Amino acid sequence: MTKKLISYKRLRTGWLPLAGILTCLFLLGLVGCADLSTTEGRLRHDTNILLEQQLRDGEIASWTIPEEPGTERNLAVFLTCTEENRLCRYYYTVLVVNGRPEKRVYGRSCRNYQNNWEEVSWVIDDDPAMHRRIQQRYNELLAMGKGAPSADYTDIYRLPALLSKNLDRAESKYKLTLGRMIENASMDNRINPLLIHAVVNTESAYNPRARSPVGAIGLMQLMPATAGELRVDPHIPEENLDGGTRYLRQQLDRPGIKGNVPLALAAYNAGYGNVRKHGYKVPPFKETRNYVKKIMALYAGQ
Secondary structure, three states, rough: OOOOOOOOOOOOOOOHHEEEEEEEEHHOOOOOOOOOOOHHHHHHHHHHHHHHOOOOOOOOEEEEEEEEEEEEEEEEEEEEEEEEOOOEEEEEEEEEOOEEEOOEEEEEEEEOOOOOOOOOOEEOOOOHHHHHHHHHHHHHHHHHHOOOOEEOOOOOOOOOHHHHHHHHHHHHOOOHHHHHHHHHHHHHHOOOOOHHHHHHHHOOOOOOOOEEEOOOOOOOOEEHHHHHOOOOOOHHHHHHHHHHHHHHHHOOOOOOOOOOOOOOOOOHHOOOHHHOOOOOOOOOOOHHHHHHHHHHHHHOOO
16 A cells, blocks of 8 residues: 655656656546646646556655656555445545645545546545544554565565574574575565565574464464465475465455555464454554564664
8 A cells, every 4th residue: 555655666766757658648538647737637647647556555655757846746545445346545645845745635536337547536624534534544654664665576685784693693503595595485475585584583583493382383483274274384494484475475465455564564463354453554462563663673774
């Protein structure tokens, strides 16, 4: 909805100028190409690109372009909502020029009735109270998942020593190829395997026979009702991993979370309703906050 929060590494690899050209061609006649000589033009240029790249809620992109090597751009999508039957997105953006942040700017864009994004409406200091709330949210997002990799599936990752040690011990003890099972479940559900390893380690320490006092079962500690909804047998390790990974994928895809790993973990632990109830923040429950903190430390510390 960085990283900063969820690293949009592709924006740093050099294809952004081409994406900008393609975006301008796509938007020609709708909002046009921006004049990069003005702050307003740069913001418009930045956001048009990110609108088309579908930056997720809570996601903070940071990048530079060759035309302005001394300028770092930071833009966050902090809310996607429906207004008057139109999809709208709110933004918080900061330009850092030669190491100095410029004035923070806030904006909104909605899809029009032709399903195209309208030009972003930028505002400065027209509602200081709103800006303070938005800035607080930006800082929370920035700190929440700092340094964490994307939740999207990759086959290139390295298990931290603790996870590797616990995995080896469990595979030997239970005579199961848990690493391969996690890889398969992660691939099937398009999730970074490292994230699933971190969840499994936190939930059950790789123990397929784990049972919590409240009745949660197996590697990913599925409750019987949840397992029933997912149509898996939580006592079978492969099905437990598939169900738990699929359930986490569902949380990642929910409105207001949209790929935000800490919020998805909070929803996995405390329920999506509690995340939504608390303004799409990690709920103020000690267990949930410790849960998210522990997993993120493993996940971001690869």
